[in-house]
Amino acid sequence: MNREDFTILQQDPNLIYFDNSATTLKPKKVLEKITEYYNQYTANAHRGDYDNSLRVDEEYEKVREKVQKLIHNPSTKEIVFTSGATDSLNMVVFGFMRYHLCPGEEVLITKAEHASNVLPWMRLKEETQIEVNYIPLENHQVTIENVKKSITPQTRVISLAHVTNVLGDERPIQEIGKLCKERGIYLVVDGSQSVPHLPIDVQKLGIDFLAFSGHKMLGPTGVGVLYGREDLLEQLVPTRLGGGMNASFDSEGTVDYKSLPSRLEAGTPNIEGVLGMGAAIDYLLDVGLETIHQHEIELKKYAVERLSQIPNLELYNKDIENGMIAFNIQGVFSQDTAVYLNHYHICVRAGNHCAKILKEDLNIKNTCRISFYLYNTKEEIDELVRVLEKSEDIFKVVL
Numbered sequence: 527m528n529r530e531d532f533t534i535l536q537q538d539p540n541l542i543y544f545d546n547s548a549t550t551l552k553p554k555k556v557l558e559k560i561t562e563y564y565n566q567y568t569a570n571a572h573r574g575d576y577d578n579s580l581r582v583d584e585e586y587e588k589v590r591e592k593v594q595k596l597i598h599n600p601s602t603k604e605i606v607f608t609s610g611a612t613d614s615l616n617m618v619v620f621g622f623m624r625y626h627l628c629p630g631e632e633v634l635i636t637k638a639e640h641a642s643n644v645l646p647w648m649r650l651k652e653e654t655q656i657e658v659n660y661i662p663l664e665n666h667q668v669t670i671e672n673v674k675k676s677i678t679p680q681t682r683v684i685s686l687a688h689v690t691n692v693l694g695d696e697r698p699i700q701e702i703g704k705l706c707k708e709r710g711i712y713l714v715v716d717g718s719q720s721v722p723h724l725p726i727d728v729q730k731l732g733i734d735f736l737a738f739s740g741h742k743m744l745g746p747t748g749v750g751v752l753y754g755r756e757d758l759l760e761q762l763v764p765t766r767l768g769g770g771m772n773a774s775f776d777s778e779g780t781v782d783y784k785s786l787p788s789r790l791e792a793g794t795p796n797i798e799g800v801l802g803m804g805a806a807i808d809y810l811l812d813v814g815l816e817t818i819h820q821h822e823i824e825l826k827k828y829a830v831e832r833l834s835q836i837p838n839l840e841l842y843n844k845d846i847e848n849g850m851i852a853f854n855i856q857g858v859f860s861q862d863t864a865v866y867l868n869h870y871h872i873c874v875r876a877g878n879h880c881a882k883i884l885k886e887d888l889n890i891k892n893t894c895r896i897s898f899y900l901y902n903t904k905e906e907i908d909e910l911v912r913v914l915e916k917s918e919d920i921f922k923v924v925l
């Protein structure tokens with residue numbers, strides 16, 4: 527699908543890029559938007575009174591509307607540009623939850639979360655004596671029954687990836703959102719692996735805060751989004767202070783912040799990143815998130831059918847409907863498999879994928895991960911299978 531839009535695929539026809547959960551390739555439209563900004567109207571944002579600066583403001587603010595179209599939230603005031611999902615989650619934990627949770631109150635996460643949705647909570651626990659507990663996984667997945675069983679009178683927050691980054695399972699966010707609403711629990715969702723691949727409606731899902739990164743959805747690195755319900759973002763204390771976010775301050779220390787969302791975007795923003803991400807969102811909406819999702823499901827089905835025929839290959843998530851495959855070759859360290867595949871220009875990720883406590887549930891430390899996106903093809907899967915079928919060569923190639 528649309529392979530001609532990706533210069534890297536045109537320049538290197540041998541490249542098979544299956545590491546889209548780590549970051550995606552960038553279409554020409556994104557790169558063109560970035561160079562357009564530098565070639566035609568370089569200026570800082572929200573600071574100048576001249577034409578180029580006003581153009582930057584207009585282009586920059588337009589991207590909030592694009593994000594709004596992508597996640598279906600009510601107001602552009604609720605869209606904060608950050609440096610990525612990690613930054614967004616840290617802002618929620620240290621700018622909001624730090625001031626809203628009391629010692630002994632509980633945050634529920636799971637052992638399958640990415641480090642970015644574990645470590646900030648652990649730090650907050652150390653600093654404020656909150657509790658961080660794990661919703662038990664059933665066959666490595668979250669079930670609504672287990673969520674219900676895990677909630678206690680102390681539970682104030684549930685913070686989950688919408689789609690996990692090791693097995694790619696989708697959590698029942700809408701049902702969890704309903705539970706949270708009934709019980710006055712905040713629902714924080716890490717959308718890093720869902721927003722690029724699925725249609726999302728934060729209102730329908732009942733999400734209070736949503737974090738995601740531009741680079742995993744065809745955009746540049748170093749940019750992302752924090753969505754928060756307006757009434758909650760109004761209470762989020764800026765974790766970064768500086769220019770662009772204050773309306774006034776004086777020598778006595780009286781500070782008056784700007785209104786949302788500028789209040790939460792201190793300093794010169796990543797302008798090229800935001801504009802590039804805007805172009806990426808246009809591209810995704812043009813193709814259609816449902817089309818992308820169906821394409822990935824079809825590729826996975828095909829790949830599972832073919833990979834299942836390879837006798838010494840273990841698949842860990844073949845029944846999960848999405849575009850991710852976790853596997854190992856029996857007796858081969860996952861990183862050796864990745865190095866072997868690299869020899870044939872096939873890019874996959876090996877390791878624990880920053881979900882370092884999932885091994886306690888999965889009983890496997892490391893896996894190889896294939897993750898598809900809209901430009902991947904069945905022919906690429908055929909080549910992967912051809913190479914894996916002769917994996918008895920692996921140590922000749924790797925050593």
Ligand SMILES: Cc1ncc(COP(=O)(O)O)c(C=O)c1O
Pocket residue numbers: 547548609610611612613640642643687689690691716718719739880
């Ligand atoms: C589920 C999940 N959450 C958070 C992140 C962190 O994203 P970033 O490094 O772009 O901040 C990732 C990145 O791999 C991820 O897969």
